[in-house]
Amino acid sequence: xxHEITYTPSNAFTRWLDERLPIMGLAHHMLEYxxxxxxxxxxxxxxxxTFCLLTQIVTGIILVMHYxxxxxxxxxxxxxxxxxxxxxxxxxxxHANGASMFFLAVYIHMFRGLYYGSYKAxxxxxxxxxxxxxxxxxxxxxxxxVLPWGQMSFWGATVITNLFGAIxxxxxxxxxxLWGGFAVGNPTLQRFFSLHYLIPFIILGVVVLHIWAxxxxxxxxxLGISVKDEQDTVSFHPYMTVKDALGLTVFLxxxxxxxxxxxxxxxxxxxYIEADPxxxxxxxVPEWYLLPFYAILRAITFDIGPIDSxxxxxxxxxxxxxxxxxxxxxxxxxxxxARFRPLFRQxxxxxxxxxxxxxxxxxxxxxxxIFTSSEVIGTYESAGEADAAIAEAVSQTxxxxxxxxxxxxxxxxxxxxEVERVDYAFDVASLSLVLTILYFAYFLILLxxxxxxxxxxxxPESISKAVLAEKDA
Amino acid sequence: xKNEALNQAARPCVFxxxxxxxxxxxxxxxxxxxxxxxxSVPAKAAGNVELKHAEWSFDAPFGTFDRSQLRRGYKVxxxxxxxxxxxxxxxxxxxxxxxxxxxxxxxVKALAAEYEIEDGPDEYGDxxxxxxxxxxxxxxxxxxxxxxxxxxxxxxxxxxxxxxKARSGGADYIYSLLTGYEEPPQGxxxxxxxxxxxxxxxxxxxxxxxxxxxIVEYEDGTPMTVDQYARDVAAFxxxxxxxxxxxxHQMGFQVMVFLAVLAGLLYFAGRKLWxxxx
Numbered sequence: 001x002x003h004e005i006t007y008t009p010s011n012a013f014t015r016w017l018d019e020r021l022p023i024m025g026l027a028h029h030m031l032e033y034x035x036x037x038x039x040x041x042x043x044x045x046x047x048x049x050t051f052c053l054l055t056q057i058v059t060g061i062i063l064v065m066h067y068x069x070x071x072x073x074x075x076x077x078x079x080x081x082x083x084x085x086x087x088x089x090x091x092x093x094x095h096a097n098g099a100s101m102f103f104l105a106v107y108i109h110m111f112r113g114l115y116y117g118s119y120k121a122x123x124x125x126x127x128x129x130x131x132x133x134x135x136x137x138x139x140x141x142x143x144x145x146v147l148p149w150g151q152m153s154f155w156g157a158t159v160i161t162n163l164f165g166a167i168x169x170x171x172x173x174x175x176x177x178l179w180g181g182f183a184v185g186n187p188t189l190q191r192f193f194s195l196h197y198l199i200p201f202i203i204l205g206v207v208v209l210h211i212w213a214x215x216x217x218x219x220x221x222x223l224g225i226s227v228k229d230e231q232d233t234v235s236f237h238p239y240m241t242v243k244d245a246l247g248l249t250v251f252l253x254x255x256x257x258x259x260x261x262x263x264x265x266x267x268x269x270x271x272y273i274e275a276d277p278x279x280x281x282x283x284x285v286p287e288w289y290l291l292p293f294y295a296i297l298r299a300i301t302f303d304i305g306p307i308d309s310x311x312x313x314x315x316x317x318x319x320x321x322x323x324x325x326x327x328x329x330x331x332x333x334x335x336x337x338a339r340f341r342p343l344f345r346q347x348x349x350x351x352x353x354x355x356x357x358x359x360x361x362x363x364x365x366x367x368x369x370i371f372t373s374s375e376v377i378g379t380y381e382s383a384g385e386a387d388a389a390i391a392e393a394v395s396q397t398x399x400x401x402x403x404x405x406x407x408x409x410x411x412x413x414x415x416x417x418e419v420e421r422v423d424y425a426f427d428v429a430s431l432s433l434v435l436t437i438l439y440f441a442y443f444l445i446l447l448x449x450x451x452x453x454x455x456x457x458x459x460p461e462s463i464s465k466a467v468l469a470e471k472d473a
Numbered sequence: 474x475k476n477e478a479l480n481q482a483a484r485p486c487v488f489x490x491x492x493x494x495x496x497x498x499x500x501x502x503x504x505x506x507x508x509x510x511x512x513s514v515p516a517k518a519a520g521n522v523e524l525k526h527a528e529w530s531f532d533a534p535f536g537t538f539d540r541s542q543l544r545r546g547y548k549v550x551x552x553x554x555x556x557x558x559x560x561x562x563x564x565x566x567x568x569x570x571x572x573x574x575x576x577x578x579x580x581v582k583a584l585a586a587e588y589e590i591e592d593g594p595d596e597y598g599d600x601x602x603x604x605x606x607x608x609x610x611x612x613x614x615x616x617x618x619x620x621x622x623x624x625x626x627x628x629x630x631x632x633x634x635x636x637x638k639a640r641s642g643g644a645d646y647i648y649s650l651l652t653g654y655e656e657p658p659q660g661x662x663x664x665x666x667x668x669x670x671x672x673x674x675x676x677x678x679x680x681x682x683x684x685x686x687x688i689v690e691y692e693d694g695t696p697m698t699v700d701q702y703a704r705d706v707a708a709f710x711x712x713x714x715x716x717x718x719x720x721x722h723q724m725g726f727q728v729m730v731f732l733a734v735l736a737g738l739l740y741f742a743g744r745k746l747w748x749x750x751x
Binding site for chain 2: 079082083104234238250253254261269282383414415
C-alpha cells in the first residue's frame with residue numbers, strides 16, 4: 001500500500017518552500033509513515049545499519065585527515081593516529097570494530113529477511129538493492145582492511161586480486177590493471193584508498209533507493225500478510241523510533257564492549273606487523289565476515305571439465321552471492337513468513353547452521369582433519385628414519401606415499417617423529433564442499449520445491465485481528 | 474476510526490512479555506557466549522603449544538598498569554632488549570605521559586640525554602650530533618635491517634613498538650617465550666646457531682636466552698628473577714603497544730553506564746507509549 005503525503009504547510013515560509021522543494025512534506029512522510037503494528041525487534045536492524053554506515057563515514061573522514069596512503073608511511077601513520085592524535089585510538093577502534101558490527105547487523109538483517117520472506121513480491125526490488133549494498137559493503141571492507149598495510153592487508157590483497165587472474169583469457173590483464181603494476185604495491189594501495197573513500201557514498205546513495213523501495217510497498221512484518229487498513233499500522237514516529245532507539249542502544253552496548261575492552265579480538269595479530277612482500281604469513285585469512293565465502297572459494301579442489309579448480313572456486317564464490325539476486329524468483333511459496341511454513345522453518349535454521357559452518361571452515365587450514373580413520377605405524381628418532389619406514393611400508397603394502405603423515409612428538413623430554421597411515425580423512429576442505437553444496441541446494445532445489453509441496457498453516461485475516469487474538473489467548 | 478477493543482487493551486506489550494523477548498535474549502546470549510569463546514580460546518603459539526598465563530594488572534575491564542612494574546620493565550628493556558630490538562614509534566616524552574610509567578619530566582630529560590641523535594643541517598649545512606630530548610624517539614640499535622641481520626646471524630630482531638598487538642597471546646606470549654628456554658628434548662634436530670624454546674613456533678629461535686637471574690638491578694626489593702623480569706618487560710611492552718589503554722578502560726566504563734541507563738529509559742518510555750497500542 002502506498003502512503004499519501006498529507007502534509008500541509010503551516011506558514012508562509014513553508015508554503016513558499018513546499019511549492020519549490022517539497023522537502024518538508026518528505027520529512028513529514030518519514031515521520032508519519034505507517035508501519036505494521038506487530039514489527040518485532042528483528043526489524044530494528046535497518047535503523048542500526050543506517051547508524052553503522054554514518055558512523056563509518058564520520059570516523060573514516062576523520063581518520064583520513066591523519067592517514068597517509070603510501071607503502072612506506074601507511075603503517076606508521078595508523079600508529080600515529082593511535083598514539084598522537086587526540087582520541088585517535090577511539091576513532092580508529094570505532095572504525096575498525098565498526099566494520100565488524102556493520103556486518104553483524106547486516107547478517108541479522110538479511111537472515112530476518114530470509115525468515116519472514118521479505119524478499120517476495122512486492123519487495124523484490126527492495127531485496128535486490130539490499131544485495132547490492134551488501135556487495136558494496138564487502139568491497140569497501142576488503143579495501144579498508146588493506147589500508148593499514150600490515151601483513152594481512154598485503155597478503156589478503158594479494159590473494160583476492162589473484163582471484164581475478166583465474167578468469168580465462170583476460171585474467172592476467174585484469175589483475176595487472178587492478179594492481180597498477182606487476183604486483184600489489186604502492187599504486188594498489190593508493191587506488192584502494194581512493195575507492196575505499198568513494199564506495200561508502202555510493203552505498204549511501206543505494207541506501208536512499210533501498211528506503212525509497214521500502215516506503216512504496218511498506219514494511220513486511222512477522223506474519224508476512226499485507227497491511228489492510230489503518231488498524232494494522234502505527235505511525236513510524238514515535239512508535240518505531242522509540243523501539244529502534246532501544247534496539248540501537250542495546251546493540252551499542254555490544255559495540256562498546258569490543259571498542260573499549262577487546263578492540264583487537266576480531267582482527268588478526270599479523271596485521272600489526274608491517275607488510276613484507278618477501279615473507280608470506282603461515283595462514284592468510286580474511287576478516288571473520290568474509291570467511292564463509294573464503295570457505296566456498298577453497299571448497300572446489302578439483303577440475304570440472306574445462307574449468308580448473310581455481311576458476312571453479314571463484315565461480316562458486318561469486319555464484320553464492322549472485323544467487324541472492326534471483327532469490328525472489330527461486331522461492332515459489334506464496335506465503336511469506338516462516339511462521340506459517342513449518343517445513344521451511346526447519347530448513348531455514350539448518351541453512352543458518354550451514355552458513356555458520358562455512359564461516360568456521362573458512363577460518364581453518366583446509367587440510368585440518370575433522371575425523372579420520374588412521375593408524376600410527378610407529379615413532380622414529382628422526383625424520384630420515386621416518387621416511388625410510390614410509391618407503392618400506394609403501395613397498396610392502398598397497399599404500400601410497402601420500403597416505404602417510406609425519407608429526408613431531410615430544411614425550412618425557414625425548415623427541416620423535418610419529419608416522420601415521422591415513423586410510424580415510426574428512427578434512428576442512430571436504431566439509432567446505434559439503435556445506436557449499438548444501439548452501440546452493442537451499443536456493444536451487446529446496447526453495448523452488450518447498451513452495452510446491454509444503455502444506456502451510458492458515459494465515460490470520462489481518463494483522464490487527466492476529467494481535468487481538470494473541471491478547472485473548 | 475478508533476477501535477475500542479484495541480484501545481482498552483492496555484495490555485503489556487513487547488516490552489513486558491518475556492515470551493516475546495526470549496528470542497532476542499537467546500540471540501544476545503549466544504552472541505555473547507560466542508564472543509567470549511573467541512576471546513577466551515587459550516592463546517596458542519605458532520607451534521600449537523598452550524601459553525603460560527600470568528595475572529596482568531591491565532587485563533580486567535577496570536585494569537590499569539602498575540607504574541613501578543612499567544618502570545622496572547623499561548629498565549629490563551633498556552639494559553637487555555634494547556641491545557638488539559628497536560622501539561621506533563616510542564618517544565622519550567611518552568615515558569612521562571599519563572597512563573604510562575609516568576616518569577617525571579626531569580627524569581625523562583635525563584633518560585633521553587643518555588643518548589645522542591643526528592640533527593641538522595645547521596646554518597653551514599652540516600649535520601651534527603646532539604643529546605636526545607624528550608621529543609626524540611628511543612635509539613635504534615642498528616642503522617637498518619641489513620645491519621641488524623648481519624649482527625644476528627641472519628635473523629632480524631623485530632621492532633618492539635607494537636609487538637604485543639602483533640603476537641597472538643599478547644603479553645602472555647612474551648612472558649611464555651622469555652621463560653620458555655629449555656634444553657632441547659633428546660634427539661631434537663637443532664639447526665646450528667639456534668636455541669630451543671618451548672613456546673616459539675617450530676621451537677627453534679635465533680635469539681639466545683636473554684634473561685638470567687640478577688642480570689638487571691632492581692632497587693625496590695622486587696625479586697630479581699627471570700620470571701619477574703619477563704613479567705615486567707611484558708607489561709612494559711603492553712604499555713608501549715597500547716599507551717592509551719587506561720584512558721580506554723576508563724571511558725569504556727562511562728560509555729557502558731550511559732548506554733545501560735539510556736536503554737532503561739527507552740524501555741520504560743516505550744512501554745508507556747505502546748501501552749494502548751497492543
